[in-house]
Amino acid sequence: KQEVTQIPAALSVPEGENLVLNCSFTDSAIYNLQWFRQDPGKGLTSLLLIQSSQREQTSGRLNASLDKSSGRSTLYIAASQPGDSATYLCAVTNSGGSNYKLTFGKGTLLTVNP
């Protein structure tokens, strides 16, 4: 059974700092990996999708990397801003017949202080 772990559970940084959020998964046979953002009381917004054949994806100040063999992904946020404060969730889709199902980590709560 796939398990996804996110470390740390919470992170507080001053504005302008570069930061890294970590995600690990137990079964390396994945189809893809997604990073989501969730604001309090809101739904999830997809940030980046990395296919299993890719090593990284970039969108603006965000860069996500994937090392499938070691079961790890990182989300790098450059020059953090207070508006980046949210919970960040990592989710993987396993390969094979169930390549629809997302398995989520429990998230990292990020606070960026002005």
Added chain:
Amino acid sequence: DAGITQSPRYKITETGRQVTLMCHQTWSHSYMFWYRQDLGHGLRLIYYSAAADITDKGEVPDGYVVSRSKTENFPLTLESATRSQTSVYFCATKQGSGETQYFGPGTRLLVL
């Protein structure tokens, strides 16, 4: 372009009552999903649908029923609500197997 809408956004009900949560999408995506989000458990898949009239169980299906007679709608019914079903429920869609999942705004359900 509304994307995914969920209704109601907030619901309070009593144990034993039947409750239906609605999910509607305007994109005609093939796949639709229902998740629940609870502290300590994260997001867990309840049911999913690959197309109209095709549904299957996820990780935590007990106590829930779904149907999908039209591509754009995917209602979730709690047949006899229990306090353990107090949660935030999210509907999601995606077009194809390798695609991004898009989430609705959620329904907060409180079962007294």
